[in-house]
Amino acid sequence: MEFVVQQVVNGFQLGAVYAMLGLGFSMVYGVLKLMNFAHGDVFMLGGFIGWGAGEYIQGPAPWPFVPSLILAMILCAGVNYAIERIAYRPLRTAPRLSMLITAMAMSMLLEHGTRAILGPEIRTFPDIIPRVTHEIGPAYLTNAAITIAITAIVLMTGVDYWVRRSRVGKAMRAVSFDMQASVLMGINVNIIISWTFVVGGALAGATGIVWGLAYPSVEAYMGLLPGLKGFIACAIGGIGSVRGAVLGGFLLGFVETFAGGFMPSSLKDAVAFVILIIFLMVRPAGLLNVPWFIERV
Amino acid sequence: MADHDADKTKHQGGIDRRKFLQIVGGGVAAAGAAAALKPAAAATSLQEVTFGLVCSVTGPMALLGKKLINGAHMRIDEINAAGGVAKKFRLKLVNEDDEGKPEIAAAMAQKMATAGVQLVMTTSASTLDLAMNPTLKRGKIVMLISNNTNPRITAENEFAFRTCFTNRLEGWGSATFMYNNLKVRNLGIMRDMSNEGHTAIANSVRENFLKLGGKVGADESYSGMSGAEKDFKPQLGKLKLAGVEAVMCAGYVQEGGLIVKQMPEIGFKPKYIMGNNAWEDQSLFNIAGKELQQDFESYITTFFASDDPDPDYQAWHKKYKARFNMDPYAYDALSYDTTTIGVWALEKAGKYDGDAMRRALMALVGPKATPLKGLLTAKGGFSYDNNRDAIKPVVVDIIKNNTFSFAANMVPPPGVVL
Numbered sequence: 001m002e003f004v005v006q007q008v009v010n011g012f013q014l015g016a017v018y019a020m021l022g023l024g025f026s027m028v029y030g031v032l033k034l035m036n037f038a039h040g041d042v043f044m045l046g047g048f049i050g051w052g053a054g055e056y057i058q059g060p061a062p063w064p065f066v067p068s069l070i071l072a073m074i075l076c077a078g079v080n081y082a083i084e085r086i087a088y089r090p091l092r093t094a095p096r097l098s099m100l101i102t103a104m105a106m107s108m109l110l111e112h113g114t115r116a117i118l119g120p121e122i123r124t125f126p127d128i129i130p131r132v133t134h135e136i137g138p139a140y141l142t143n144a145a146i147t148i149a150i151t152a153i154v155l156m157t158g159v160d161y162w163v164r165r166s167r168v169g170k171a172m173r174a175v176s177f178d179m180q181a182s183v184l185m186g187i188n189v190n191i192i193i194s195w196t197f198v199v200g201g202a203l204a205g206a207t208g209i210v211w212g213l214a215y216p217s218v219e220a221y222m223g224l225l226p227g228l229k230g231f232i233a234c235a236i237g238g239i240g241s242v243r244g245a246v247l248g249g250f251l252l253g254f255v256e257t258f259a260g261g262f263m264p265s266s267l268k269d270a271v272a273f274v275i276l277i278i279f280l281m282v283r284p285a286g287l288l289n290v291p292w293f294i295e296r297v
Numbered sequence: 298m299a300d301h302d303a304d305k306t307k308h309q310g311g312i313d314r315r316k317f318l319q320i321v322g323g324g325v326a327a328a329g330a331a332a333a334l335k336p337a338a339a340a341t342s343l344q345e346v347t348f349g350l351v352c353s354v355t356g357p358m359a360l361l362g363k364k365l366i367n368g369a370h371m372r373i374d375e376i377n378a379a380g381g382v383a384k385k386f387r388l389k390l391v392n393e394d395d396e397g398k399p400e401i402a403a404a405m406a407q408k409m410a411t412a413g414v415q416l417v418m419t420t421s422a423s424t425l426d427l428a429m430n431p432t433l434k435r436g437k438i439v440m441l442i443s444n445n446t447n448p449r450i451t452a453e454n455e456f457a458f459r460t461c462f463t464n465r466l467e468g469w470g471s472a473t474f475m476y477n478n479l480k481v482r483n484l485g486i487m488r489d490m491s492n493e494g495h496t497a498i499a500n501s502v503r504e505n506f507l508k509l510g511g512k513v514g515a516d517e518s519y520s521g522m523s524g525a526e527k528d529f530k531p532q533l534g535k536l537k538l539a540g541v542e543a544v545m546c547a548g549y550v551q552e553g554g555l556i557v558k559q560m561p562e563i564g565f566k567p568k569y570i571m572g573n574n575a576w577e578d579q580s581l582f583n584i585a586g587k588e589l590q591q592d593f594e595s596y597i598t599t600f601f602a603s604d605d606p607d608p609d610y611q612a613w614h615k616k617y618k619a620r621f622n623m624d625p626y627a628y629d630a631l632s633y634d635t636t637t638i639g640v641w642a643l644e645k646a647g648k649y650d651g652d653a654m655r656r657a658l659m660a661l662v663g664p665k666a667t668p669l670k671g672l673l674t675a676k677g678g679f680s681y682d683n684n685r686d687a688i689k690p691v692v693v694d695i696i697k698n699n700t701f702s703f704a705a706n707m708v709p710p711p712g713v714v715l
Contacts, residue, residue: 003538006563010530120355120396122551124583131586133562140564215527215555217584225525260531266490266518268531 002138007261008254013145013214015253016152020207021230022237022245022252023159024200030176030240031196033096034088037103040227041110042080042201046072046208047125047218048118054126064128065147065209072205080201081194089190107227115220122219125212144213151210155203156246163242168195176240236279238286247287252276343387346649348373348639349409349417350390351429356397357551358421360578361628365443366392367621368632369418376640383644395420399428406432415439415651416639418632423447423494430454437651439658441639443631444600446574447494451685456655459686460635460674461600464494464573468501470691470707471571471598475543476509478693478705479569479596483514485541487532487556489521489548498573499547514539521552529556530563543569550576554584557595561588572597572696577626582699595696601627601674602692602703610673626701627674627692634672638679641669658685 021043028036053068087106091099134141163169171192174182183189211226212218229252234240237248252272259271279287350369353362373388381387391414395402402425409417410432416439419426423445430453433440440457442450446464451457462470475481484506488499503513517532533556536544544560544567546553553576560566570589572581576597581589589595603626605611610630617625638658643649645657661669661680668678675689682688690708694701 003534006534007531010528010534010563014528120357121359122357122580122584124580133564135564140562142562145562216558217527217551217555257528257531261534264518265532265535268518269520 011254011257015250019249022233026245040223044223046205073202076205125216238288244288354394372636472505485536490518491522537565
C-alpha cells in the first residue's frame, strides 16, 4: 500500500513536469502547425538561468525560488519570442517542412551554443528551496515535489484561463481554427503568434526551474529527452489542445513511473511506450480530440 | 615489379636530393658543433618519439581526462629531464580529445595511426577503448590502458595491456567486501544498463554475492545514457520494499549522485552504499550532496588508495600537488605508472616500433614473469596475467569529509575463478 501511494506521488511529480512541457508544444502546434523542437532547449536555458540565479540570490525560503522562477520566465519568454521573430516568421508562407527543419536547426543552435559558451560540464542545480522531506501518512513528500505541484497547477490553470477568457487567448483560438479567416476578421496574426511564443517560453523557463528542483543537475543537452517526452505528452492528449497536453503529460508520467515500479526496470521504457502506443491506437487523434469535443489550443 | 620499384626510388631520390643533402649536411654540422662545443647539447641528437594519449579534454569525463594528462605529463617530463630513454629517445606527449564519445575516440586512433604513433595510452572509458581497438590492432600500435576495466578490450586486441584490474575482479572485490567485512546479507543493485562495463560489474557483484551465500533482494536497472533518466524513485521504491541493507550502484557519478539524493526523498535508508571506481571523482560530493556522507556509510571500490601511507607514494603525492595544485587520485597515479610501463617497453625494445614494444611487454605476462619494480600503484612488483590485465588487489575506500580514504584491501586468493 505504502509502495503504491509512494509511486503515485512519484508519478504526479514526473507527470507535472511533462504536462508543463507538453503544454508549450501544444500551444505552438495549435497556432502554427509547427513541431517546435527548440522548446526543449528553451527549457534547458531555464535550467541554466535557475542555476545562475541560485548562485547569486541568497536568502530564506521562498526567496531564492520566486525571483529565479520569475527571471527564468521573463528571459525564456524573450528568447522564445526572438526565435519566432528571427527563424520562423520569415518562413510563414514556406512549405511546412522548411519550418520543421528550421526548428531542428534552432534546437541544435541553442544546444551547441550553450555548450560552447558555458562549457560541457554538468552543473549541480543549487538548492533554491530547502531540501526537506516530509513524512505524510504512508508517503514521503519533498519540498521540491510540493513546489512543483503548486507551480504546475497555478501556471497551467493560468494558461487555460488565459486561452479561454482573454482577448488574446480568444484570438489565438481563432487563429488556430483558421488563420486566413481570422485575418479577415481583423486579427493581427503576427501579434497573436508572438504572444503564443512568449507564453510558451515563459512556461518552458518555469519548467526548467522546477526540473532543476527535482533532478538537480543541468547541462546543455538536458532538454533533448524531456522535450521529446513533452511532444509525446501532447500527442497522447490530442495535439493542439491545452487540456489534452496536460492530461497526456500526467498520463505519461504515471505510466513511466508505474512501469518502472511494477515491471522489471530493464523493460521500463519499452513497457511505458507500448502502453502509450495502445492508447494512440485506440484514439489516434489523442484523448481529447473526439468528434463531440473538438478543441483547439 | 622490381624495375618499377627501382624506378620509383630513383625518381624520389631525384626530387629530394637537394633537400636530403641539406638535412644531412645540417645534421652533421650540428653534431660536429655540439661535440666540439659542449656535451650538454648532445640532447638534441636524441630521437624524439611520441607517446600518444587519447582522453577527454571536454565532455562529461573531462575531469578524469585532466588527471590522466597530468600523470603522464609528470612522468614524461621527469624522463626527459633525466636525459631521455636509454640515451637514445626523447619523449613527446601528444594529447587528443575524445570528448567522451566512442566515434571521436575511433577518429583520434585513426589520426594517431596516420601520424605514425606507435604507442597510445587510452582513454576515459572502456567503450572508447573498444572503439579504438580495431585501428590500433591493425596498425600494430601498442595500447596501454590506465583505468578501463572491460575485459573485452584486452581480449580483442593483443596489442592492449592493462595497468588496472578488470570489472570481473572489481565485482568480486565489491561483493566480498560487503559480505565479509560489512556483513551484508541482503543486497540491492542499481545498474546502468546502457553501459557495458557497468553491467559487467553489476553481474559480477551479483554472481559473487550469491556464491558467498548472500541474497540479492532487488536488482534494478536504469539507462544512464546521456541523461536519459533522472527519476530513479520507481526503482528505489522496489529496493526499499525488498528491505535491502546495502545498495550497490554500478554507474557513473552523475546518476549515482542523483540516486543517492533520491533515496531519502522516499524514506529509503539502507545502511551502506557501495559505488564502483567511476565514483572516484570530486564532483560526487556536489551532486550527491551531504546525504551520501551523513545518512549512509558509503564506500567505493578503486584501483589504489590515494592516501596510501607508503613514503615513496607520499613523496610523489607532494610533488604532484606542488605542480598541479590539486590532490591526485588513483587515476593520476595509474596514468603515471602506465607511462613508466611504456618507457620500460621502449627501453627494452630499443626501437620505437609497436611490434617490438609489444614483444618486450610480453616478458611481463604470465605467472612466471619477473615483475617490474618501481611502480607507484604496485609496490611488490607489477606483472600481467595471461589476458594482459594487471594482477592487483581491489582497494576499498570509505567516503568521509569529502575525501576517499583507504578502508580495505581485497586480495584475490590464487585460483579464484573470475
